[in-house]
Amino acid sequence: MHVCDATMFYSARSGGIRRYLQEKRRWLQARPGYRHSLVLPRLAAGAAECAIEVPSVPLPFSQGYRLPLMRESAVRALAELRPHVIEAGDPYQFAWAALDAGQRLGVPVVGFYHSDVPRLFGRVGGAQVERLAESYLRRLYSRFDLVMAPSACMTERLRELGLEHVVRQPLGVDTRLFRPRPARNRKLWRGRLDAGDEDRLLLFVGRFAHEKNLPVLQAMMDRLGPGYLLVLVGNGTPPAAREDTRVVPYIAEPARLASLIAACDLFVHAGDQETFGIAPLEAMACGLPVVAARAGGLAETVDAQVGRAVPVDVPPADNPEPLAAAMADAVRELFDYGLQPLRSAARKRAESYDWERILPDIVGRYAALAGTPALPQ
Template sequence: MEKTPASPALHLADVTMFWGPASGGVRRYLEAKRHHIAGCPDCQHSLLVPGPHPAWSADANQWLRQLPAWRLPAGDGYRFPLRSGPWREALIELAPDAIEAGDPYVTAHAAQAAAKQLGVPAVGFFHSDLSRLLALRCGDWVRPLSGRYLGRLYRRFDWMFAPSDVMASQLAELGVRHVSVQRLGVDTSIFRPSAVQPGLRDALGIPRDARLLVFAGRNTREKHVDQLVASLDELDGRYYLLLIGAGMPVGSHPRLRVVDYVADEHTLAAYLASADALLHAGDAETFGLVILEAMACGLPVVGVDAGATPELVDEAVGELVPTARAAALARGVTRLFERDWLATGAAARRRAVRHYGWGPQLDRQLLRMSQLCREGRVSDDSGAEASWPHKGSVSA
């Protein structure tokens, strides 16, 4: 029988190292995927992630399995698997119908090896721009090396998902042809304008007539948090900035407020909905999930015209600035509030609801996965299609 989302035998497994106590977009994507599949009696979902010790989830389905991995120094709690063998064996034990790898490291190689042994498709998701991240830390000399590595790795997957057009273009430049754009989504019943929390501004010591800008994310180099803070000096005293995330620069400006990492989506939505606009200086976004979450809360967005941000933001829902410098960011904020910024925020909410609900996004992905399970074709390292044996014809 062909396997489709209506077939009870469809079992999907995800594996990633992007799972930690302060995880961001990848974890929210995987949790949304889990919730969506839980509502489909025809599908089963398993997730394999790193942790301090071996463990299974406590619920009866035991859908989440944790394998021990080395904790990254200054890595916000992320852990890095050093050996692929235990991950390969755990995936083989799960015996899914398709495996999705969410990072380009050890777990990706384990996913490919397990899929080959099981005779099932291996799928990659290009969540992270590894070449750019390495170049920021090591210099541009590393780009050709990382590009060759990524090209070889991703050409060995049976299919690749990219969260944005810009990331799909990067895969094409690496010679990866079997790609589809799989955008992320937002739960518009949680992230909504009515999530505003009365009294939150008073609790933060923000005047009621202030214009509150907000950013949520990690304090990493490519987010340019220092430029967000510096933009306050380019703006008049009405403007305050709220930073939400681990490692933010507490006390670095009198009109700056900082809240530690927020794991609960309802709490994050309350902070976002209580602000007036999102100020986002990231110029290397692979998708920009917090942008979408802010839009769903009815916030207009000031962002940088780079990375995937322009795929979400235009003049109808905010302002784009040419660089992630404080002066440019401040000019974007000024232009936004010279307009009818409330109407712009309302347009942002409408766009999020109309185009980015999790349900349609994940239904599209499940359709692609079911097609891969049916087709019995893969692409080899050269990009040419080759036959692969269906699950059950290879001994585990």
């Protein structure tokens, strides 16, 4: 079975979606009878030889994403590959190109809802723009054979738009790579970060983007005071320099990222628009408890067993202080309680999302649509 993915959400410095596609490609390539291809707006580092590039232009303020210059070029690229199933990983030009190619080839087309588009646009343009985005999604995704959403809340949101062929399909984590490390790893990274032996290291990994609500984390640090160090890993424009914060540029090598994660004490995430959240799951796999906003997909993976899910009573974009105060209280509470029981539970939670459990489900969905028997795992 030949599976082809098309998406604009793949660049040299992109995060969770790129990780998903790389893991899927690795899984398929390791098994006879499967083939995987990518159609992208620009070949990114690590895209591999099977990727086809289509003419594109940079998307302003997107930190490396690009848009196809012409829809037809993406359609032709997909049609020439002749896959058995096409998956569109964004709701823009590639989604429409995937539908056109699917119709041309007579093959099923799957959409993966990675981004909460109405909320994203509504945050900037208000309620009317949010409603327009909902109408657009309804028109687009009603044409797909199947739409996968990574969390129950996103699945429900799409069904509220009147879409019926929607299924919850979580993403995953490589628990062999992302795992707890020995004490010497912690000591090594503390030296690199210029952190004291007693400093409590709080970690965030992700894009330095508006929807990640980094001002909440800064306000949280103001409340925590001395003895805590915030480590921010990602790409984009970082927050202003602070004595209690270390900024680490985007880490492309998963093994190096896993090593850094395992050296920290706690993962923190104030984003309220996550459709899933691979980074917190990778942190849990490394044995880190998580303190996160109880919103979107994070509310389904983070709870009192593995950390704290903090209620979002006031939109953080309007006022970061309420969420910051609640997260600071949660951080103190976890350190007072003791992290070790949470570390074990976090690791166990992540193991239930291992890619070796998740990807067979995804490929099984492809096989059912294509009328092709799923091959032995």
